[in-house]
Amino acid sequence: MTTAVxxxxxxxxxxxxxxxxxxxxxxxxxxxxxxxPALVFLIxxxxxxFVATLVISLFDWNSLNPDKRAFNGLDNYAAVFTDAALxxxxxxxxxxTAGVVIATVVIGLALALLLDxxxxxxxxxxxxxxxxxxxxxVSAALLWKHxxxxxxxxxxxxxxxxxxxxxxxxxxxQPDWIADMPLLAVIAALVWQWTPFMMLILLAGLQxxxxxxxxxxxxxxxxxxxxxxxxTLPHLRRYLELGVLLGAVYIVQNFDAVFTITAGGLGTAxxxxxxxxxxxxAHEYGLASAAGVVVVIGTIIxxxxxLRTVSSLFSEEANRA
Amino acid sequence: xxxxxVTAPAPSARRVLRRAKRRNTALGLLAWAAxxxxxxxxxxxxxxxxxxxxxxxxxxxxxxxxLTLDGYRAFFGADTGVTPWPPLxxxxxxSFFSTVLVLLxxxxxxxxxxxxxxxxxxxxxxxxxxTKMLPVVAGLLPVYLFAKNAGMLDNIWLLVLLxxxxxxxxxxxxxxxxxxxxxxxxxxAAQVDGARLPTVLARVVAPMAxxxxxxxxLICFIFSWNELLFARVLTGVVAQTAPVxxxxxxxxxxxxxxxxxxxxxxxxxxxxxxxYAAQDKxxxxxxxxxxK
Numbered sequence: 001m002t003t004a005v006x007x008x009x010x011x012x013x014x015x016x017x018x019x020x021x022x023x024x025x026x027x028x029x030x031x032x033x034x035x036x037p038a039l040v041f042l043i044x045x046x047x048x049x050f051v052a053t054l055v056i057s058l059f060d061w062n063s064l065n066p067d068k069r070a071f072n073g074l075d076n077y078a079a080v081f082t083d084a085a086l087x088x089x090x091x092x093x094x095x096x097t098a099g100v101v102i103a104t105v106v107i108g109l110a111l112a113l114l115l116d117x118x119x120x121x122x123x124x125x126x127x128x129x130x131x132x133x134x135x136x137x138v139s140a141a142l143l144w145k146h147x148x149x150x151x152x153x154x155x156x157x158x159x160x161x162x163x164x165x166x167x168x169x170x171x172x173x174q175p176d177w178i179a180d181m182p183l184l185a186v187i188a189a190l191v192w193q194w195t196p197f198m199m200l201i202l203l204a205g206l207q208x209x210x211x212x213x214x215x216x217x218x219x220x221x222x223x224x225x226x227x228x229x230x231x232t233l234p235h236l237r238r239y240l241e242l243g244v245l246l247g248a249v250y251i252v253q254n255f256d257a258v259f260t261i262t263a264g265g266l267g268t269a270x271x272x273x274x275x276x277x278x279x280x281x282a283h284e285y286g287l288a289s290a291a292g293v294v295v296v297i298g299t300i301i302x303x304x305x306x307l308r309t310v311s312s313l314f315s316e317e318a319n320r321a
Numbered sequence: 322x323x324x325x326x327v328t329a330p331a332p333s334a335r336r337v338l339r340r341a342k343r344r345n346t347a348l349g350l351l352a353w354a355a356x357x358x359x360x361x362x363x364x365x366x367x368x369x370x371x372x373x374x375x376x377x378x379x380x381x382x383x384x385x386x387x388l389t390l391d392g393y394r395a396f397f398g399a400d401t402g403v404t405p406w407p408p409l410x411x412x413x414x415x416s417f418f419s420t421v422l423v424l425l426x427x428x429x430x431x432x433x434x435x436x437x438x439x440x441x442x443x444x445x446x447x448x449x450x451x452t453k454m455l456p457v458v459a460g461l462l463p464v465y466l467f468a469k470n471a472g473m474l475d476n477i478w479l480l481v482l483l484x485x486x487x488x489x490x491x492x493x494x495x496x497x498x499x500x501x502x503x504x505x506x507x508x509x510a511a512q513v514d515g516a517r518l519p520t521v522l523a524r525v526v527a528p529m530a531x532x533x534x535x536x537x538x539l540i541c542f543i544f545s546w547n548e549l550l551f552a553r554v555l556t557g558v559v560a561q562t563a564p565v566x567x568x569x570x571x572x573x574x575x576x577x578x579x580x581x582x583x584x585x586x587x588x589x590x591x592x593x594x595x596x597y598a599a600q601d602k603x604x605x606x607x608x609x610x611x612x613k
Contacts, residue, residue, distance in 0.1 A: 031433065031437055031438075031439050032433065032439050033429075033433075033518075034429030034430060034432050034433040034437075034518060035429070035430050035433040035434070035439055035445065037426050037429065037430070038426040038427060038429070038430035038449075038489060038493060039430070039445070039448075041426055041485070041486065041489065042449065042452050042486055042489055042490070045482060045483065045485070045486035046452045046455060046460060046486050047452070048463075049459075049460030049461075049463040049464050049467075050455060050459055050460045050463075052460075052462075052463035052466075053459050053460055053462060053463055056462065056463065110355075111352075111355055114348060114351060114352040114355060115352060117345065117348065117349075119345060119346075119348065119349025119352060120349060121353065122349075122352070124356070125352050125353055125355075125356035126356075126600075127597065127600075128356035128357060128359060128360040129355070129356050129359050129360070130596070130597075130600060130603075131359070131360050131363045131593070132359055132360070132362070132363060133596070133603075134589070134592050134593045134596035134597070135363060135366075135585070135589045135592070135593070136546065136547050136563075136564060136567075136585070136588050136589045136592055137547055137549065137564075138547075138549055138564040138567045138568055138588075139366075139567060139584075139585035139586075139588055139589050140585075142567060142568075142571065142581060142585060143362060143363075143365075143366050143582070143585055144362070146571070146576060146578060146581060147362070147365060147366060147369055147578060147581075147582060148362060148365070150378075152378070152380060153377075153378040153379055153380045153382075153578070154380075155362070155365055155382060157380060158379075158380050158381045158382040159381075159382075161380055161381040162381050165381070174380075192359070192362065195359070196359070197604070197607060200600075200601075200603070200604040201604055201608055204601075204604060242608060243608075246607065246608055246609070249454055250607075252456065253456050253457060253458070255457075255458075255549060255550045256549045256550075256564075259549070259553075259568070260568060271458070272456065272457075272458045272550070275458045275461075276458065276461075276550065276554070279461075279462050279465075280554060285462060285466075288462060289462055292456070292458050292459040292460075292461075292462070293459065295456045295458060295459060296455060296456055296459045299454055299455070299456050300454075302454075303451070303454035306454065307447060307450060307451065307454070310450065310608075310609060311447065314443075314446075314610075
């Protein structure tokens with residue numbers, strides 16, 4: 001995946017080590033040597049398995065029936081796109097990712113704007129807000145599933161009982177959250193966990209906004225909304241893009257929440273979960289690999305934009321240096 | 322500020338100021354409310370973990386039930402004798418050793434990308450980044466097959482290697498930006514004195530970039546500690562990590578809510594501590610160094 005190379009910024013001149021002239025021989029190797037262990041390690045541990053996945057995806061291979069292993073070209077890919085369950089999990093992945101990313105960006109932006117001002121106890125509020133992000137993902141998923149969503153004694157229905165009692169309703173509705181709205185239940189838990197991340201990125205963006213310009217706009221009589229619309233939002237654009245794309249790259253890969261909260265049931269199986277199941281429980285190695293390659297292609301599309309965004313931020317950084 | 326001083330703002334300006342102040346207070350309160358709402362599930366987890374089982378699972382919730390450490394005692398095996406220590410130690414080992422390995426690989430690489438720059442260093446940076454965007458599931462099966470044939474299933478050293486590959490790109494990006502801040506003159510002075518690269522890295526660069534390196538280490542540790550998919554597929558009984566233990570915990574013993582919350586608190590504690598310590602760096606790590 002070297003899609004972003006074409007958009008890579010030029011290395012800026014750095015006074016103490018000017019862009020080196022073509023170096024050859026032992027000197028060039030002395031420069032490269034420190035880089036090699038990391039590069040070789042990454043290629044062996046991440047790229048080789050992916051190549052193997054590509055190869056396996058072209059075979060009809062079920063490990064319960066190893067004698068039948070045979071090359072079958074693109075049949076697995078055809079199966080990925082025609083299998084109803086797999087197609088559903090593609091749709092689920094899109095809904096889940098889009099839902100979580102949009103909600104976290106909107107709430108994260110609101111929270112970042114609230115925190116980008118001085119008020120009593122700002123540090124404490126910031127700490128409270130990032131806590132969801134620091135709960136181990138499996139713990140967070142278990143917490144939502146059992147302590148919050150449980151229809152009999154979960155906090156959500158407990159709160160409904162309280163409110164009901166307050167208004168004299170002794171039998172308030174007690175929805176079974178996960179059964180009634182499975183995908184929404186997973187999305188809500190993920191939104192809770194990822195909003196702090198968006199907030200922190202956008203807060204970093206807000207705090208890099210030049211104070212003089214905002215001050216000048218205020219003196220010129222711009223309203224709060226005008227300042228936000230014409231100054232803050234354009235300045236935040238890069239950070240919003242970055243948040244959306246990184247959020248998408250992380251959420252597309254989500255496994256913990258789906259696995260824990262619904263175990264992929266009730267139409268919440270996303271692609272990572274389906275692939276896990278296809279090879280770990282159904283032992284369909286070829287099919288699982290083809291689905292994996294499809295996820296990679298989808299991610300490359302998102303990641304190309306993500307890399308471009310990071311690249312533009314990065315080149316700003318490099319030019320400033 | 323009294324109205325008698327010459328520099329006092331005109332009445333209208335003062336009214337504007339007062340209104341702005343009131344607005345600020347209101348927004349501050351709103352921020353507090355949002356913070357509490359977001360933290361509520363976590364606080365609820367903590368409170369439930371401190372209740373007796375009979376008080377933990379009630380509707381409506383029993384907020385003021387007496388506090389007890391029974392949930393924690395049960396989690397640490399007081400009743401069943403099943404202790405969580407092996408999985409916790411596995412997680413600790415896998416996270417610690419992979420973090421060390423990441424630092425050993427990333428520090429020289431970052432040196433080559435920031436101080437003694439290789440040609441086309443930005444291309445190399447983006448290669449590292451692109452591996453991070455490769456979905457984990459896409460390489461899992463071959464890794465599983467390899468581990469099975471090599472007899473490396475249920476072995477934390479395999480997790481150490483995989484966690485290293487998972488965290489290495491982030492670490493290279495973060496360290497690159499930290500090392501770029503180390504003055505080159507200092508490094509050159511050391512080299513003039515005859516220091517070779519490992520010495521320069523260990524004696525000059527590492528101490529100067531120490532806070533950044535510490536933050537990088539914390540983030541790598543957190544990611545490894547949190548990881549579920551690799552651990553779930555590649556470990557069984559012996560090398561089971563804490564997140565895998567947690568998922569199996571519910572099914573094997575039925576549901577004890579207080580105990581489950583206690584378990585979640587214990588497993589999250591290292592991440593919470595590390596995360597609070599490295600708040601800003603955490604975003605920088607997650608956003609691959611793009612946000613400083």
